[in-house]
Amino acid sequence: MRKIWFFMVLSSLVTLLFVNPEDCINALMTAGSDAVSLTIRLLGIYAVWLGIIALVDASGLSNKIANLMEPVIDWLFGRTDSETKRYIAMNLSANMLGMGNACTPTGLKAMAGLDKQNNSVTASMAMIMLVVINATSIQLIPTTIIGLRQQYGSTTSSDIILPTLIATIISTLLGVLLVKLCNKIFKRRSKK
Amino acid sequence: MNASVFVTPILIILLLIYCAKKKINTYSTFAGGAKGAIQLCLDIFPFLIAIFVAIQLFRVSGLTTITADLLSPIMNAIGIPHELTELMIIRPFSGSGSLAVLEQIFSDYGPDSYISRCASVIMGSSDTVFYVATIYFSQTKAKRLLYAIPVALIANIFAAIIACQVCKFC
Numbered sequence: 001m002r003k004i005w006f007f008m009v010l011s012s013l014v015t016l017l018f019v020n021p022e023d024c025i026n027a028l029m030t031a032g033s034d035a036v037s038l039t040i041r042l043l044g045i046y047a048v049w050l051g052i053i054a055l056v057d058a059s060g061l062s063n064k065i066a067n068l069m070e071p072v073i074d075w076l077f078g079r080t081d082s083e084t085k086r087y088i089a090m091n092l093s094a095n096m097l098g099m100g101n102a103c104t105p106t107g108l109k110a111m112a113g114l115d116k117q118n119n120s121v122t123a124s125m126a127m128i129m130l131v132v133i134n135a136t137s138i139q140l141i142p143t144t145i146i147g148l149r150q151q152y153g154s155t156t157s158s159d160i161i162l163p164t165l166i167a168t169i170i171s172t173l174l175g176v177l178l179v180k181l182c183n184k185i186f187k188r189r190s191k192k
Numbered sequence: 193m194n195a196s197v198f199v200t201p202i203l204i205i206l207l208l209i210y211c212a213k214k215k216i217n218t219y220s221t222f223a224g225g226a227k228g229a230i231q232l233c234l235d236i237f238p239f240l241i242a243i244f245v246a247i248q249l250f251r252v253s254g255l256t257t258i259t260a261d262l263l264s265p266i267m268n269a270i271g272i273p274h275e276l277t278e279l280m281i282i283r284p285f286s287g288s289g290s291l292a293v294l295e296q297i298f299s300d301y302g303p304d305s306y307i308s309r310c311a312s313v314i315m316g317s318s319d320t321v322f323y324v325a326t327i328y329f330s331q332t333k334a335k336r337l338l339y340a341i342p343v344a345l346i347a348n349i350f351a352a353i354i355a356c357q358v359c360k361f362c
Contacts, residue, residue, distance in 0.1 A: 001337060005246050012249035023252050031248035035240040039233050047229035052204065055218060056224025059211045062270055108232055108331050115332035123334040135324040135344035142316030149312060154303035160312045163358040167317035171351030173341055182339040
């Protein structure tokens with residue numbers, strides 16, 4: 001990540017120097033204010049979802065979901081404590097229900113829990129698994145994109161549902177299997 | 193009208209009824225949960241700035257188009273139309289940025305064209321890998337992410353290849 005960031009910023013700045021140096025400050029400031037406005041928007045979204053999530057947690061529903069999903073969670077993430085398990089369960093369900101905005105707050109809480117157990121500067125398999133599952137998206141119905149297509153006058157705006165479903169299932173499955181595979185390789189290497 | 197718009201409200205209604213049955217103080221529980229959002233946003237804000245600076249500079253400098261031109265032949269070789277290269281580059285970094293590229297594709301090629309359908313499926317089946325990884329790992333002490341980002345990228349690229357093939361038949 002740090003290498004990519006450094007390379008992107010440096011190469012862009014060097015190119016800008018030759019193309020149009022006057023845009024540089026402008027671009028930096030736009031990025032800054034865009035990030036601020038996104039954070040403020042996210043603050044509202046996360047607050048509402050964390051409120052709802054607190055209700056799910058307090059009512060004992062999250063425990064029930066976690067128990068229901070226990071075999072899957074144990075297989076994917078290995079041993080975790082019950083609080084982290086509850087957040088993972090909520091994160092996965094929010095993912096599948098297509099509630100994209102509810103995924104992040106639950107996912108972040110789960111990451112914090114996983115970090116407590118890991119307590120190292122090297123990411124654990126469970127952390128990587130959670131990130132990969134969330135970064136490959138298991139959204140069942142892509143509502144935003146369907147809406148956008150309608151806006152542009154599409155007559156068959158929902159014909160992308162099936163292909164998207166196929167692609168998204170494949171990407172998540174592949175991601176999960178690759179994490180399992182890489183984990184084995186890394187473990188073997190660290191033993192040597 | 194899409195059936196999925198009912199999912200969230202119905203779930204929340206059921207949740208509230210369930211909470212009432214369990215005699216939970218819904219008002220203060222909700223408020224207590226919402227409080228946690230401030231800390232979360234404080235945690236992710238610095239990383240958001242870093243990502244936004246990088247992606248904004250990358251676009252303004254014109255490096256996106258240059259990289260897109262360079263990658264086009266590779267894209268064609270793996271069965272992804274080269275018109276989608278820019279989308280593929282922006283997608284892992286920025287949700288709003290890639291949505292803008294998607295809109296551009298819709299208006300250039302028409303929303304029902306093969307290109308646009310491929311773009312829609314790619315957009316729907318992938319996610320912002322760098323963004324998700326940065327935000328999620330902001331909650332941890334982990335500095336070495338090992339294979340996290342490569343695996344997620346490979347899975348999404350593979351899904352994009354599949355998407356373009358499936359779109360030929362659907």
